[in-house]
Amino acid sequence: MKDKEIPNDYGLPIWGGNNFVIERGKVCINSGAKPAILDIVNEIRTDGYRGPLLMRFPHLVQKQIEKLYGAFNKARKEYKYSGRFRAVFPLKVNQFPSFIEILIDKGAAFGYGLEAGSKAELIIAMAYNQEGAPITVNGFKDEEMISLGFIAKEMGHDITLTIEGLGELETILEMQKKTGDPMPNIGIRIRLHTAGIGIWGKSGGINAKFGLTSTELMRAVVLLKESKQLNKLTMIHFHIGSQMEDIAPLKRALREAGNIYAELRKMGAEHLASINLGGGLAVEYSQDAQSKSASYSLQEVANDVVYLLKTICENKGVKEPDIFTESGRYIAASHAVLIAPVLELFSQEYQEKALNLKPEGNPPLVSELYDLYTTINEKNAAEYLHDSMDHMESLLTLFDLGYIDLQDRSNTEVLVHLIIRKALDTAAHLSERDRLQQRIQEKYLVNFSLFQSLPDYWGLGQEFPVMPLDRLDAKPTRSASLWDITCDSDGEITFKTKRPLFLHDVDLSEKNYFLAFFMVGAYQEVLGMRHNLFSHPTEAVITISDEGYQIQELKPSASLLDILDDIDFDITDVQKQLKKRIERSELIPEEKRQDVLAELYLYLSENGYLKTTRLV
Numbered sequence: 001m002k003d004k005e006i007p008n009d010y011g012l013p014i015w016g017g018n019n020f021v022i023e024r025g026k027v028c029i030n031s032g033a034k035p036a037i038l039d040i041v042n043e044i045r046t047d048g049y050r051g052p053l054l055m056r057f058p059h060l061v062q063k064q065i066e067k068l069y070g071a072f073n074k075a076r077k078e079y080k081y082s083g084r085f086r087a088v089f090p091l092k093v094n095q096f097p098s099f100i101e102i103l104i105d106k107g108a109a110f111g112y113g114l115e116a117g118s119k120a121e122l123i124i125a126m127a128y129n130q131e132g133a134p135i136t137v138n139g140f141k142d143e144e145m146i147s148l149g150f151i152a153k154e155m156g157h158d159i160t161l162t163i164e165g166l167g168e169l170e171t172i173l174e175m176q177k178k179t180g181d182p183m184p185n186i187g188i189r190i191r192l193h194t195a196g197i198g199i200w201g202k203s204g205g206i207n208a209k210f211g212l213t214s215t216e217l218m219r220a221v222v223l224l225k226e227s228k229q230l231n232k233l234t235m236i237h238f239h240i241g242s243q244m245e246d247i248a249p250l251k252r253a254l255r256e257a258g259n260i261y262a263e264l265r266k267m268g269a270e271h272l273a274s275i276n277l278g279g280g281l282a283v284e285y286s287q288d289a290q291s292k293s294a295s296y297s298l299q300e301v302a303n304d305v306v307y308l309l310k311t312i313c314e315n316k317g318v319k320e321p322d323i324f325t326e327s328g329r330y331i332a333a334s335h336a337v338l339i340a341p342v343l344e345l346f347s348q349e350y351q352e353k354a355l356n357l358k359p360e361g362n363p364p365l366v367s368e369l370y371d372l373y374t375t376i377n378e379k380n381a382a383e384y385l386h387d388s389m390d391h392m393e394s395l396l397t398l399f400d401l402g403y404i405d406l407q408d409r410s411n412t413e414v415l416v417h418l419i420i421r422k423a424l425d426t427a428a429h430l431s432e433r434d435r436l437q438q439r440i441q442e443k444y445l446v447n448f449s450l451f452q453s454l455p456d457y458w459g460l461g462q463e464f465p466v467m468p469l470d471r472l473d474a475k476p477t478r479s480a481s482l483w484d485i486t487c488d489s490d491g492e493i494t495f496k497t498k499r500p501l502f503l504h505d506v507d508l509s510e511k512n513y514f515l516a517f518f519m520v521g522a523y524q525e526v527l528g529m530r531h532n533l534f535s536h537p538t539e540a541v542i543t544i545s546d547e548g549y550q551i552q553e554l555k556p557s558a559s560l561l562d563i564l565d566d567i568d569f570d571i572t573d574v575q576k577q578l579k580k581r582i583e584r585s586e587l588i589p590e591e592k593r594q595d596v597l598a599e600l601y602l603y604l605s606e607n608g609y610l611k612t613t614r615l616v
């Protein structure tokens with residue numbers, strides 16, 4: 001299908017990165033045999049897995065890694081840059097084992113390493129990092145974490161501990177002196193005077209949480225020299241924040257870092273050979289060309305970085321350093337797609353058949369509303385709408401005062417909705433159109449938890465691309481807001497008049513309707529919270545070939561018992577209590593108790609998401 005024939009592509013060309021295409025009205029994976037996501041979903045559901053589904057696509061991880069190394073190596077070649085390009089994946093972005101397994105596998109050819117920011121992450125890196133690939137360790141460290149660094153070194157890892165303060169360096173040097181063990185490499189996080197960027201940008205600037213000032217840097221060199229360990233200083237590091245919109249702050253930071261690098265080398269740090277730019281490469285989340293997330297391409301970043309460093313090194317007469325990056329979002333975001341079934345549409349009752357006018361006569365205002373509804377047209381739409389709003393106000397007041405009954409009130413609601421909808425259909429140019437769409441939104445109840453699966457929407461207002469998996473050859477007509485199944489009123493993605501979401505008017509008793517949220521592979525999984533005790537969704541790893549697709553791995557969402565166990569309930573006791581109460585119940589006949597208990601235990605072994613696609 002040609003682009004212009006697609007009634008609504010949900011901004012796929014903007015955020016999709018050619019990873020997906022619309023074919024035959026369905027979202028398909030743009031690789032190999034181009035399977036439709038819906039076909040994969042249906043296969044998995046046939047096997048009994050309901051509820052939300054997180055699909056991982058290893059080929060998209062590979063694609064991002066290749067793009068990252070490709071762009072920097074191209075720039076190095078172009079500018080005849082002699083330093084190497086090296087990269088580590090920051091584990092905080094996604095530590096889930098089925099993702100890490102893909103990452104290690106796809107990164108092996110490049111010597112792609114891992115970055116750890118905590119003890120638990122360091123353990124993952126020590127266990128799974130590709131041999132010979134680098135490990136960097138950022139964040140605050142205590143003695144135990146530093147010991148872990150020494151152990152990693154002894155295991156043969158190429159490990160660099162980035163110090164965030166002088167105290168850490170002192171501890172490392174003392175430990176080395178005491179044990180005589182080989183030292184891990186030392187990196188120093190510098191405190192930039194240029195500020196960080198974006199909603200995540202507290203990582204830079206003179207008041208930043210992390211990093212050494214110039215005075216502390218000079219002191220660090222002295223300490224290292226005194227301990228005869230200056231040859232272990234190999235890296236300087238900075239990180240200006242996540243999802244950078246613009247390239248300028250990175251360039252400013254790099255100028256600072258490049259000059260600090262050159263100065264430290266002049267002070268005798270001869271093994272200082274790497275500049276680590278941290279992460280921050282943005283991904284495109286926007287479904288609307290007007291509000292794009294990033295104003296640069298990866299190749300521009302790579303060119304600017306290489307060129308800038310080359311210039312600084314030439315000016316200061318020092319060797320060109322290896323360039324390290326720690327971009328995480330850029331690598332992980334696109335690989336995961338969350339698919340959630342729509343369970344219910346909430347304003348379907350407002351169709352003409354819901355109207356129940358009384359044959360014996362209706363309140364005059366209700367009759368007038370009915371007349372407005374039957375005679376509204378393009379010319380009178382604005383005026384009639386206005387009248388109907390007034391009538392509604394009056395009728396609701398009459399109800400509060402006890403003059404009309406519940407049936408009259410229901411007819412009022414239905415008629416006003418019908419009038420708004422008709423006004424929308426007849427007068428596309430109405431200035432009130434936006435406001436109207438707000439009023440007549442359809443609420444789509446979606447089988448997922450926003451807190452568990454899109455926490456950045458809840459916490460930071462980060463929007464994620466969303467679209468239905470099929471019916472893309474039909475025009476979506478309903479202005480939609482999305483409700484999740486938590487009991488929290490924050491569990492809603494509201495309709496935005498500036499960036500409206502339109503979905504299809506579907507009859508769920510006839511056919512399922514699935515929504516897919518894209519770009520959820522970075523941060524969302526591990527930040528996701530168990531609000532209302534909803535757990536991580538069922539995961540599937542999908543590989544694509546010229547023949548079709550394969551479901552490599554399927555990890556069901558945690559069972560109810562596992563969820564309770566996870567928050568430290570004694571699950572043996574939970575089961576004992578349930579059993580006791582059933583056995584004591586006078587409402588369950590004795591011969592049925594065993595069956596009830598069996599049924600209950602079956603539920604305990606299943607996950608907490610809803611099963612049906614229809615509530616009524």
Ligand SMILES: *Cc1c(COP(=O)(O)O)cnc(C)c1O
Nearest residue numbers: 239242243279280326327328329
């Ligand atoms: C969070 C973090 C990163 C990753 O940032 P992205 O925006 O995901 O690329 C890299 N380095 C450090 C030090 C971080 O704290």
